[in-house]
Amino acid sequence: MNSPGERVPGPDETSRPSGNARTLALTVCSAAIGGTFQYGYNISIINAPTSYIQGFINDTYLERWGIGLDTPEVTLLWTLIVSAFPLGGLVGALLAGPLAVHFGRKNSLLLNNSFLFVGAVLVLTCRMAKSFEMIILARFLVGMNSGVSMNVQPMYFGESAPKHLRGAVAFSSAVFTAFGIFMGQVVGLTALLGTEPLWAYLLASNALPGLIQLLTLPWFPDSPRYLLIDRGDREACVRALGRLRGGEAPVLEMEEMLQEQQQQQATALNSGSAASAQTPWSLFKNPDLRAQLRTVMAASSAMMLCGNDSIYFYASYIFLEAGIPPEKIQYATIGTGASELTASILSNLLIERVGRRYLLVGGYSLMCCWSVVFTVALTLQSRGVPGMAYLSLACVFAYILSFGLGPAGVTGILPAEIFDQAARPAAYMVAGSFMWISLLLLGMLFPFIVSGLGDFCFLPFLAVCLVSAVFLGLTLPETKGKTLAEITVEFDGKNGVKKERPDMQVDEPSREEYQLGKACSFTTLTQDPGPDFKNEI
Template structure:
């Protein structure tokens, strides 16, 4: 026992020192910090905000739908008709997101990351104006169109924001900066919940302003984007502009010597000589990156089917059973949003010392156990008086494990495991899966709940467990490794003739004086 304690202290001391060193590296790069906030506010913030913001004004929008039909046709709609229109209003956001994701990679490659986001913000501003005018115009169709435009904006923003941040940070900060993508999703969800309470914009008079507030975030990003350089990797690997790349790196990372990072990019550039950006079909057909593609397919599919949305849905029922009054459920839901945000911030601090692979499989295995216990406590909540309190605790524990692992690590993963020629196509596939999952979940989840009730968590339990196993056996660690080293690790774990041939023709890091990656 006397030996274990010093070892434990030594372990946590090393973790603390590593985290402190990584944080110091980030604080030395003020423009990179500014890029995190500028990209986030008009990127994944919009995605998170639009997911959570529709809960509060739902009753007012349904009233508008009915009032519009009475005014136009002199007929009051039946309840099922109102609910059908409402479901279209909610789900059309996912359709827009899917359209945005499908075209985001091509637009980002053709026009650059910055210009693509500038055009994207104009879409959000148009949608915000339509939302604010919808009640005055007595037109629920304007809300539908605006939700579709918001979806396109979120689909493009989710893809390009992630791509830009992965390409703009040094490998020692890649995990921390990648987690910031998920952190802004959490911030967006929290703002949607917060602004939607009745004391702020969640009222019959102000709800159009609530739905139009996305325009403010778009205006902020549009005004501040000119302060940032274009992605260094895009400039070098897509445009062949080494001078522009070095200038962008100096602006983002400071005026220190960054020759090692530039050499690593040049090594990747040399391996891509004469290779154009691959299309989605070419990526799917290329056998040499089959396991990288499988990694994206599995992790991004499970991101929506891990049960996080089901947990949020049942949180209202659990809180109510635990004795929280109905009129305070919105305020109680803020607790889940704060839990998600605080955990995401903790993951932001710890990801560089823990490693991505560990956070992924540990998160999914712990979520598996938590879902099993949550199913049991929900089954027993009418039998044992104090069981709803256990369910409340398990809800927060589940959110903690989700946000401390899969939520933060998954989004930037395609940018870490694919080289530049595959990167746009991989992000397109990844976020297309995300939007398809969100749409199908919205379509099928009510039916699943109606038939299985809280036993629906067992379906999500299976997804979490199988994904944890897949990551454990098939995904290498990416922390502090270059793309060539990660590719070589995939080849080592899953050797194929095509990937072995490609590995033999790739230039080695030593040939371009790049330093080998080291572990913290």
């Protein structure tokens, strides 16, 4: 038995949830409900009121100019409304890095709600002002909110969680995104807010999750790594780490962060500049980070170009062909959101057991298979072959499940695990930019792909999934169970860098305690047998 001063936690103890796990879970929920939840929610709620908003555009134009718009003109203005969201997301992704560095991870998420509230006011007053342009501006601001949160939130989670929970906690961003999609579909039902008189309230309902975050997140600490390495405030770091761990700050975890701080200071000293966060341009110029950048850029682009969002486009048509009554299709569509939510929860349970690389490559490989089957089913369905509508229906759910199982969540974790503290904000800026540009291109090109290729419209997505599976399988090392130094050594080989990196002076039992791949999932955090929660906060 170890004495109090020599206590070494055992492996069983590290995977068992305790009071600190519940505090961390509440921090995650508070940040995510106003973070990546908003991304999923806002891409979902815009579908239900499409015809109502198009009618509002035409009526407003008729009242303003005395002449109505033709269908192509209404479609063009609707395209501007839809495209404003990814454009705002791109701007938000570029703002996320500077915000995270100057204001911190937590405060950036809180400030980010200002875009959301202004957008909600614009939507609620657009009818009174008789201006459809206010909807375009509102969707742009909502996109900015999503662009910031999609970058800052995974950064916040990755830096706040202990290593044996880091993958599962970071993957919870994907769980809340899928939950947002599902909730947006539910709230958009005609029985709730998906009606002509209430569509403005539907679009403004995203203010409620933002308000919940504003009321709850200030009670939780900022990222300990940000407080120590970026701000140099060791006392604040110790306090934050102690709260997140439910007691005193773990000595070994502090030593690890201090070593990373010293390494960054030494690197800055050797380069003759002050230790500060890097810029995207400095990442591109650094030959030691080229393999990491290629991996992140490819993964972020593939996540949007793989066709998962486009398959929702076919859902209503396939449900109708399968014999589902038109008035019931909205309820069947909710099943697609529920499928992605189920897959993300399952992946959250598997990520620390199976690993990041296998989930990512496996997800794209399965999507390749379903793309082939889906194309064959659509072709035979158009030729009147019986039963093909049901095969297409199965492909819709299988494709969404495969996406949620791997690419949806693993992609957002990668920058947090393969870049150090100084490079991480810039890496998320690059990843977010590629993601939003890809989403914008897909939204603009997909109608032309459908009209040009018809039943073969998913062949481009097959190519994207195949190339992504092969490329990431060859370039991405498994990060489960490895420290940042160990991951960097593997990338150094791909970058052609030959140099030795000092290993941390950590004894074996303690090293196991802080491994990234310790089998545990975020869903176990709430199952807490520990002491009364009130005493922890």
